[in-house]
Amino acid sequence: MAKVEALPYDDKTVYSVAAFNRGVAQWLGRLPTVWVEGEVTELRRHDRWASVFFTLKDPADGSCVGVTMPRGQFDGLRLDLQDGERVHVYGRPELFEKRGDFRLRALSIQRFGIGAHLAALERLKAKLAAEGLFAQERKRPLPFLPRCIGLVTGNDAAAKRDVLTTIQTRFPPAHVVVAETYVQGPRAALGIIDALSALCARDDVDVIVLARGGGSFEDLLPFSDERLVRAIAACPVPVVSGVGHEQDTPLCDFVADRRASTPTMAGKLVVPDLAEVLRHLESARTSLARGVRRTVDRDVQSLERAHERLRRAPALLVERKQARLEAAKGRLTALSPKATLRRGYAIVRRDGAVVSRVAVGERVDVELAEGGFGARVEETHG
């Protein structure tokens, strides 16, 4: 290890640039070898160069560090890295003394494996959930009839055809604006974000569908990108996510206002089925007419019943009055003297007037229950 020598100037100790850099480099050299995670950007590899260079970027806040690796070693890894790929770099900090450049000297590079992706996704999911980005209260209802539907999809994707076909079949007058973008690979996340904001810039777009067909776990990774998830959360109109198949749940599914299991389902969510709407309307109209008819029929029946009772009531009343009259007549008859006569009594009249006493020799008329007779009084008693 080269010695770092200082030059004495009176009371100061002054280092040359080379000595300073060497000193820092030696100090850095004592730091341990570590794994660093980040996205590969600005990858520069040239057959004439001894080393490969790239910048490792922290996707969370954009912090950067330069990475260098001997070209032979890099080629030996056969990673075929592309800009935007997530990697783990095993290396130690190093100072390129000639330029005072601090960088990470890579001893090994691993492409981010599925396990690492899953762990990172779980962490991100937990973090965003804790922020409330997936909360049910944030979900907005979809418009019943959107003026214009924004569709973010790949340029010749089957997903695009599925969504468009579904929308046009269900609701032929629907208006769809398509924003095509990359839907996989390192540039997809930013591409989709740009497409979203382009659609949001139009003031007639009422809902946006994010559609992508099924793909491998890695293919769908851009749809779990934190930047995209935040862009969907911030989108001024409701977003429907129709990404992958039923079993795929990229994070955009959690943040979207509605999640569709497939692009076709997403198409179904954004427009009503016109034929079905018309059928409902028609059946409502039919039941409306039926309801009015039923009401009128019911009223007619109850009115006719009341009328029938009204028609019969006076006759019943007269009948009842007659019966009472007959009863009174019966009682009247019962009270008449005739009934008394029938029990053996007789009425005695003199010159037509009922008498209560008679004298011998008087001429009287006697009335019996059946007929009567004339008589002369022969003797009196009492």
Added chain:
Amino acid sequence: MAERTFEEAQAELEQIVARLEKGEASLDEALALWEKGEELYAYCRAKLDAAEGKVEELARRVEEARP
């Protein structure tokens, strides 16, 4: 009687019928009630006939408008 509703007229008719059926009214009163009841019936019937006519008319228009 023109301003009363069908339901009001129908309710009064029902009351008159109930009163007559109880048989407590005097004969003169009963005859007056009967007359009044018939009047109410005629009024209600006319209203229902008009309603039925309107229902048929609307149903025919719906049928004609159907594609």
